[in-house]
Amino acid sequence: MSTIRDERSIAQLVGDSISELTKLVQNEIDLARAEIVQKLSRGTAAAKLIVGGAIFLTPGIVLVLLAVAAELTALGLSQPLAYLFSGLGALMIAGALVWIGMSRLSPSALKPSATLDQIRQDKAMATELIR
Numbered sequence: 448m449s450t451i452r453d454e455r456s457i458a459q460l461v462g463d464s465i466s467e468l469t470k471l472v473q474n475e476i477d478l479a480r481a482e483i484v485q486k487l488s489r490g491t492a493a494a495k496l497i498v499g500g501a502i503f504l505t506p507g508i509v510l511v512l513l514a515v516a517a518e519l520t521a522l523g524l525s526q527p528l529a530y531l532f533s534g535l536g537a538l539m540i541a542g543a544l545v546w547i548g549m550s551r552l553s554p555s556a557l558k559p560s561a562t563l564d565q566i567r568q569d570k571a572m573a574t575e576l577i578r
Contacts, residue, residue: 468573475566482559490552497548504544508537 519529
């Protein structure tokens with residue numbers, strides 16, 4: 448039985464290591480790019496929700512507020528107070544929609560966390576290999 452020995456020079460081993468490191472860095476860049484595109488897509492979708500909510504909410508809220516004000520007036524409340532209470536209700540609803548949209552645009556929601564975790568793992572692995 449013959450033994451095949453893989454005797455590579457130090458230069459070849461260093462060259463292979465550099466080649467593998469280059470591939471690893473390129474993979475990390477590709478991962479970061481894909482994750483950033485995904486996060487931007489999520490941010491765009493959140494902005495569309497905010498705009499859509501504002502567009503479709505406005506006419507509906509106006510009609511509901513007029514109905515509420517009319518009912519409050521029918522119950523004996525003065526017209527200005529009825530409109531005030533209706534307006535305050537609309538402001539609360541609008542604030543909730545804006546808050547939900549803004550929470551989806553927060554920096555923590557858009558952070559490329561998978562890429563950062565992978566880079567930490569690669570750094571730890573490279574540090575361990577160097578030792």
